[in-house]
Amino acid sequence: MSLEIILMFSVLLLTVIFFVFEVFPIDKIAFFIIVLLILLGLVTPEEGISGFSNSATIAVLALMILAIAMEENGVINWLTSGMSKVKSLPIYVIAPIFMFVTAGISAFISTTAVVIVFIKIINQLSEKYNISQSKLLLPISFAGILGGSCTLMGTSTNLIVNSVSNNLISQKLGFFEFSILGLIFLGISIVYLTISLRWLPWGKQQNLDRDYQIENYITTVRVTENSKLVGKKIHESFLHNNPDVLLLKLIRNNYTHNSPGKYISLKANDELILMCDLENLARINKSVNMNIYDIENLKIQEEKKIEKLNNPEKEIEEEERVFVELLMLPGASLLGKTLGNLRGFMMQDTIPIAIKKRKTLINEKERMVHSSEDKLELKAGDRLLIEISKEKIDALNTMENMVVLQEFEKVTRVSKVKRYFTFSVLLLVIALAATGVLSIMVSALTGISILLVTKNLDLNTIYKKVNWQIFFLLAGMIPLGVAMHNTGADMWISEKLLGFLDGQPNFIIIGVLFFVTMVMSGVVSNNATAIIMTPIAISVAYELGLDYKPFILSVMFAANFSFFTPVGYQTNTLIYGIGNYKFKHFLWIGGLLSLILWMVATFLLTKML
Structure with a gap:
């Protein structure tokens, strides 16, 4: 040889x-x-x-x-x-x-x-x-x-x-x-x-609530100016020693406190990264006045409030938000991104919630990735769970090499002439x-x-x-x-x-x-x-x-x-x-x-x- x-x-x-x-x-x-x-x-x-x-x-x-x-x-x-x-x-x-x-x-x-x-x-x-x-x-x-x-x-x-x-x-x-x-x-x-x-x-x-364990997912909330939490120390709030709500991080003035101490006083505009279920998030939002969406959503909500104040007679419709699952195909624009940096590459008002990793020969069990700090990257075959306004689902079709796996996906109308000619x-x-x-x-x-x-x-x-x-x-x-x-x-x-x-x-x-x-x-x-x-x-x-x-x-x-x-x-x-x-x-x-x-x-x- x-x-x-x-x-x-x-x-x-x-x-x-x-x-x-x-x-x-x-x-x-x-x-x-x-x-x-x-x-x-x-x-x-x-x-x-x-x-x-x-x-x-x-x-x-x-x-x-x-x-x-x-x-x-x-x-x-x-x-x-x-x-x-x-x-x-x-x-x-x-x-x-x-x-x-x-x-x-x-x-x-x-x-x-x-x-x-x-x-x-x-x-x-x-x-x-x-x-x-x-x-x-x-x-x-x-x-x-x-x-x-x-x-x-x-x-x-x-x-x-x-x-x-x-x-x-x-x-x-x-x-x-x-x-x-x-x-x-x-x-x-x-x-x-x-x-x-x-x-x-x-x-x-298929049940997104079960498949993605939404009952325990990580999200970012912001403390509003009129929240009952403003001025309270963490150990004085529901965030301390609560088995249903886990405070992971506190972000203040662009500085991140990992595992924040119980004596830190909360301030308006603090961002809290929490792990809890949807029911607790809804209750938190109602009782202590925190917004469970990200910064971009906060801006949108504030704009709606201003519009309502300026036009009190105009009825502002509340948008319906839904969970949507995206299947990543080879060539998708989001491949290589982590859950932590996905928001900068997605449409405005779209919140990435979780990644479900596809199986491989060396990883027989699928991995669920919720942490925004996790370094695992999106690859072809992975599924991404996002939260989005139902009216904006059509816009997802413009994203490169991704398939929407949801029953409420709208079918884009194509003229018969175009279809038959093709x-x-x-x-x-x-x-x-x-x-x-x-x-x-x-x-x-x-x-x-x-x-x-x-x-x-x-x-x-x-x-x-x-x-x-x-x-x-x-x-x-x-x-x-x-x-x-x-x-x-x-x-x-x-x-x-x-x-x-x-x-x-x-x-x-x-x-x-x-x-x-x-x-x-x-x-x-x-x-x-x-x-x-x-x-x-x-x-x-x-x-x-x-x-x-x-x-x-x-x-x-x-x-x-x-x-x-x-x-x-x-x-x-x-x-x-x-x-x-x-x-x-x-x-x-x-x-x-x-x-x-x-x-x-x-x-x-x-x-x-």
Whole structure:
């Protein structure tokens, strides 16, 4: 084994560790890979940045933009508008319908975008009709992945495998070339997942009061000038030795007293950070005249009082304040912020209350973060509880890459003309790519151009909502595949595999390749897995003198079938915490599905040799 191959394997090992333990966000890992490969001399600087101009990367970016247009112009909501009508059907009928529709749309539109819409639909059905979220979220996530596997434009993984194959051996896959296989896998999976519903948890009815333990939350109050607390020492007030109210901090003249002493006298405009329940806060506000909102809310309240004094005949309506839960998606503007500094990045009159951390492999239990001083940062998949005026909920839709998970979220009206025109552009893109008139990249870019020229898509929206993490991940992982080819690491691995598989029947060779790829995709990004394994599969097929296509398809399907962990695919990560799942649900239900599809795929792909 040469030094270059050893260095290559060291980079691969480091990459896997970073992905598994989420040491850094995936875009940072991508940049790290690019720089490391160049510094080690495994790729030239030009090869190191080649991922940014790779046709597959640009095609994925273009398809993400199209998905944004479909979502913004109401196409996805329109395609799923009838789903609430199934509410009266048994769960064993609702689930297959949801899976079929999710898979059908995901074959042509970003799986993540489609699943997010279904998360909102299922959340609303759960709130209104007591339909279990846990019985539906995992099946629709799996169905979205399977649906995306049915066409060449369905997932970025398919495009990556096709690009690598085209670069190495000039062999391309047709748009619907493997759709029959994908539909077989989808049909088997829908039947299996419907039967498996009995082992999925019923889940808890979503209740913000319980989920976020609002009965014990931290908030800031201000002592008003006419409060009964003014002039009193802390030990003379209800704040001392009260099991229901805990005084954490006192802020006076921008100076913070941590654990303030009982002999400190309270003054007007003091800010107190308290931990107590909503009932106690309401009683406190009424009895001692303190405002439970933040400084900005105090200003708003004072303005209302002045307006009422100046216009005594005018009736000032009291605003209705509600709790709203926001799901953080990759690229959200609040990512990296702590609860303590969120207020400076949110809309006026919006109060962040609590963060619910998503589960990870090294953190099976969700963490609840209430303390404004906690240093844990918001990450993709986390949920943020805020308090806001009900009239201002619509404005939350303007925040970047966040989903409002509430039943009172208002649907933004989109004109039918705009919706139908955008859908027609999608059909045009599909037709041009499917017939081979244009490549997927060119047809998608053409569709985007039409939407931009007709003002059905805005560039500012694109900049805000594109999942740039995926783009940079692809751009960073493509040089990894180049480095494997440059160093001969792909040939070395294929030679070792050939030594192990020498004399074995074809179904064993395909089965081993499929299994290894599938296991890797469960802990590493499916795109990264595809980039690593496609050159190896092609080398094995070349050495054995067999048709390349079954080997290429083995990697493509196996890289997509990451069902046995919640981190293998983005949609699994999103539904992990929302559906109250445990790791075992993915391991056992998703693992068994993976094994079933592995055996079926091995049989069908071997028949192609």
